[in-house]
Amino acid sequence: MERVLVNIPSNPVFERVVRASADEIGHAIGLRPERIEDLKLAVSEAVNNAIEHGNRRQTTKLVEVVFALDPEKLEVRIRDEGEGVERTDFSRRVVEEHNLESGMHRGFGMYLISALVDDCEVSSSNQGTIMILRLYRKETNDD
Amino acid sequence: MTNNVIKREEFGDVAVLHIATTSVDAISAAAIEASCTAMRSITVLDFADVAFINSGGISALLKFVVTARKSGYKLFAMNVSPHHQKIFKIVEMSRFMPTIEERDLAAYR
Numbered sequence: 472m473e474r475v476l477v478n479i480p481s482n483p484v485f486e487r488v489v490r491a492s493a494d495e496i497g498h499a500i501g502l503r504p505e506r507i508e509d510l511k512l513a514v515s516e517a518v519n520n521a522i523e524h525g526n527r528r529q530t531t532k533l534v535e536v537v538f539a540l541d542p543e544k545l546e547v548r549i550r551d552e553g554e555g556v557e558r559t560d561f562s563r564r565v566v567e568e569h570n571l572e573s574g575m576h577r578g579f580g581m582y583l584i585s586a587l588v589d590d591c592e593v594s595s596s597n598q599g600t601i602m603i604l605r606l607y608r609k610e611t612n613d614d
Numbered sequence: 615m616t617n618n619v620i621k622r623e624e625f626g627d628v629a630v631l632h633i634a635t636t637s638v639d640a641i642s643a644a645a646i647e648a649s650c651t652a653m654r655s656i657t658v659l660d661f662a663d664v665a666f667i668n669s670g671g672i673s674a675l676l677k678f679v680v681t682a683r684k685s686g687y688k689l690f691a692m693n694v695s696p697h698h699q700k701i702f703k704i705v706e707m708s709r710f711m712p713t714i715e716e717r718d719l720a721a722y723r
Binding site: 483484486487490505508509511512515516519564565566567571572577578579580582583586 | 641666670672673676680696697706
């Protein structure tokens, strides 16, 4: 297994660094361009979630991202140093009229992740939250 | 209001807001949102230069949707990549900001 490790402070501007890494790794392992875009967006959402809701933008706290490659899959592990979350909601979240009127314009990130990667999981404790995203390299006809 | 992130073009009732950043994300969101005041009765957001949109960017774009609905404006998206069309479809943004072709604007010029 090959691994790439990226650590960033909890400042949203550095999310772009992780995204650029995802782009390079996606190209390096020969993902289709559409899958690379899916990977970049899913990683972006997970990292922003770790910055905002995990580390609460405390720049002294790091977000650690590990890209682990094996012949079967690309696994991305995003870990924050926050106090943990009770649950993560991956349920369907779309733009709806009543949300527009009430000013609820956020919260699409987890649903996007679930829609874009092959599988994902979250574990959380008072030591932080870890989100794992997987993209399998052998694509099905549905992709 | 326009800024370095939004370049505005106007003809008749139409305002075309060219998004001049490659990333529509949490970093560019404030500058994009600020350009809501530059909307007209027909407003077109031009995504030709946009390579990436995430949920932070979608939140900014929804401010245009809200302003359009409150003001009775028509809001369209132009030059949206196939990937971003897919994302807009996943979150059902396309219901509120349909895409148009650049050639459809010719009648207004």
